[in-house]
Amino acid sequence: MKRDIRYLFNDEDDNLKQLPDNHRAEFMTQLKKQSKPKRKPFVWLSVAAILLIALTVGFNVFNTDIDTNKPEAIIAQVESIEAEYLANIETEWQNFIALTEDEKLVKRFRKKLDELDSDYQEISVQFKNDSNNILVIEALVDNLQTRLQILKDIQKHIKILNQNNEQHENTI
């Protein structure tokens, strides 16, 4: 996939602050200062709990609303990207077959593109079942980008060789 979200939180571990050597003594001093009994020790806890209930319920209601969203919009978005890519891939394919006379090479690329298309169909099924999953969306885009990239790369390769052959012929 184009982007890999693995190890996302590893940096956070690295940034954990070290406790100072005398943290235990400092903590005890702070504790003594704050250890006076208060009149209603659980009032703040009640307020916090109510607030938390309100926030959580609100959040869950919000999420429930969101869960009913229409995946068609996302699917349409991806289909639009797919159409743009496929048009570019077809253009690059035509450019490629016009550039080379090596039938074995064309055949090998056709096979590779067919394999990638077959993979794409499998990922599309996953996407229809789980349209909001970023991994799946990226797999789709990555597949299309790969097809375009290999076609661009091989044309560049052939052009470099042809260019140098022409220069050599002109020199002779």
Place this chain on the structure above:
Amino acid sequence: MKTLFKLLALMLITLLQLNAQQHNIFNKSFDANSITTLDLNLDGVYVKIEESLDNKIHFNYTIEFDNYSKKAIEEQLEGINTIAKIVDSKLLFETFSETPLSDVVYSIESLHGITFEGDYMTFKETSEIRWRKPKKYFYGMNDDTKVETLKEYLKDLRGLDGEGRAQRIDSKNVKTLKTNFIIKIPADINLRIRSFDSHMTFKLDLTGLVNVNARNTNLQFMSLTNPLNNFDIANGKFRSNDLKGGAYKFNHVSDLKIASVDHLNIDSEFTTIIIGEVGREVKIVDFNGKYWLNNFSEGFKYFQMDTEYSEINLFYPEKSSYYIETYGTDTLHIYDKTNFEIEPNRKNELSKMFVIGKASNINKIQLNSVHGIIRFGKDFIEINE
């Protein structure tokens, strides 16, 4: 008052758990004394493999959900199937997830859809200088775990509002699924792995026989040293420290970086492979790949590549004297900032194209190339296209 406190504390804990729930998928241990082979069949799984120090095989698989509704969690869990059974001296473990899992999977919730911004259709730079990289650089890189933050990850994604306008996605609208799956194994156990849409990170050096068929799988290894190892990898990614022995087949694998190779064969196509150091008896067959060979070991003796439509970027061996010979046709050589092309003849016959050093040298590099590009460099290689 105590009862009130307990009730409130219980409510708090329950409410917090509503938005972050951890579920056990599979937790079991097996005595490895009677098991010679671990057969892993993985589909849509993210797993780390660590060394077991008590001669047991341990499975510890949990998933944590954040911002998921109860129904969505149930659906996810129903889509995960796991089986483990012992057949003769083989432990067979299979796990399948309908949704491909990573260590963290984000699902964006947006009322009217999402859109991409930025560079999803841009391509690589065409001009660059690459410096020779030492073997130890690859050890560090292959152990590297630094990737994008959620903020970076969402950079190119936008949510659409009711009027189709793109808005930044609030991280609160992202559902998070975290996988924590660790298998602990003895280092000398034989492994048979079939994986699809998965991610495997090995945190131990493997000395047993490893046989892998992987598709769309990201693989990360320490060292692999069994001479009979056999890998067939299609798509996905591959990183490893030292590979000694075996046969490796790579078909369109990306991010392929290996610290060192020794006594092995590679068969590759549509793949860019970066190798820190080439050792003894290494043979590579490639179609339309890009190779970066940063160095050769002391007394590597013989190295051979057979390539078609490939790019070979070779840094001269630093630790040994050498002889380099290229053989083939229609290949551009870039040597000391000079380009020279061996043109195809009418019969497409192959011939000796280029040599560096004396043929009597005991360290020989044989590059056989058809329709290829070969670049040589001492400290750096410049790509001008």
